[in-house]
Amino acid sequence: MELDPQNSLSAIQAAIDQARVLIVTYSFSVIGAILLLIVGFLAARLVERWVYAGLGQVSGFDMTLRRFFSKIARYMVLGLVIVMVLGQFGIQTASMIAAIGAVGLAIGLALQGTLQNIAAGIMLLALRPLRIGEYVEVGSISGTVEEIGLFATRLRSADGIYLLAPNSTLWTQPVKNFTRNGARRNDITVTIDNADDFDKIQATLTALAVNSPYVKExxxxxxxxxxxxxxxMSVTLRYWTTVPDFLFAKIELNKSVRKALNVKE
Structure with missing residues (x-):
């Protein structure tokens, strides 16, 4: 079967014309997409800086949360830009967004524990039941807070042991903060005979506390x-100290009370 040269030329010309139309059409789409990406990346960076600077104006707002929310704002802008770029090429973004949402839901369910730690970390950083440098006790965990992250909090125990506690654990239990109020009370209780002179013992113990450099007036x-x-009868000496002086006062007064009352081992 012989090919008709005239028909072949017509087909080639039609293909060239169609290719020319496609090139012109998609070249504008590509140029538009490139411009959108450039503007979008610049806008995302500006939004990140604005959010970071704006949150910095809020008194006491945590540095970690400032970085976190500013990054979230940037990625939201970038996500919107990507959707707009895909729309330039005629891609149905509605179905794509639904698919991304479904994937995000599946990932969220798979990482449920991790997301709980992130949410707890945000609450710990926002409400601040504990701060860096404070000594806290949460359930069976106790120590000085060294770092509060979005996933976990690092502490140092009283005997120097490294502790890493998930934020969800710290958030879901009562926090006992020994440092926050700046002062602590301590009681020293001794047992004496009913025949002993209570007034004399009372004056002696009170004087010991009054004369201690660690006890608050x-x-x-x-x-x-x-x-x-x-x-x-049980006699109690009650006094208040600053948090840094608590241990020094306790050691000194325990020794002084034992010596003053001649307490035997």
Whole structure:
């Protein structure tokens, strides 16, 4: 079968014309997409800086949260730009967004524990039940806070052990913060005979606390009978110190009380 040269030339010419139309059409789309990407990346960077600077104007707003929310704002802008770029080529972005949403839901379910830690980290950084440098106790975890991250919090125990606690664990349990209020109370209780001179013992113990350089003047130290038995009574010396002086005061007064009352081992 012989080919008709005239028909072949017509087919080639039609293909060339169609290719020319496609090149012209998609060249504008490609140029538009490139421009959108450039403008979008610049806009995302500006939005990130604006959010970061704006949150910096909020008094006490945590640095980690500033970085986190500014990054989230940037990626949201970039996501919107990518959707617009795909729209330049006639891609149905609605179905793509639905698919991305479904994938995101599946990933969220798979990483449920991780997302809980992130959410807990945001709450810890926003509400600040604990801060870096504070000594806290949360359930069986206790130590000085060294770093609060989005996933976990690093602590150092009283005996120097490294602790890494998931944020969800710290957020879902009551936090006992020994540092936050700046002052701590301590009680030293001793047992004496009912026949002993309580007034003299009271004056002695109170004087020990008053004369200690670690004990606060206000509230003033006090000594009182905490419990009264048939032959003995429990006498308590109560005093307040600053947080840094708490341990020094406890060691000193325990020794002074034992010596003053001649407490035997």
């Amino acid at each position: 206000t509230p003033a130290p006090d000594t009182f009978i905490a419990e009264l038995g048939e032959t003995t």
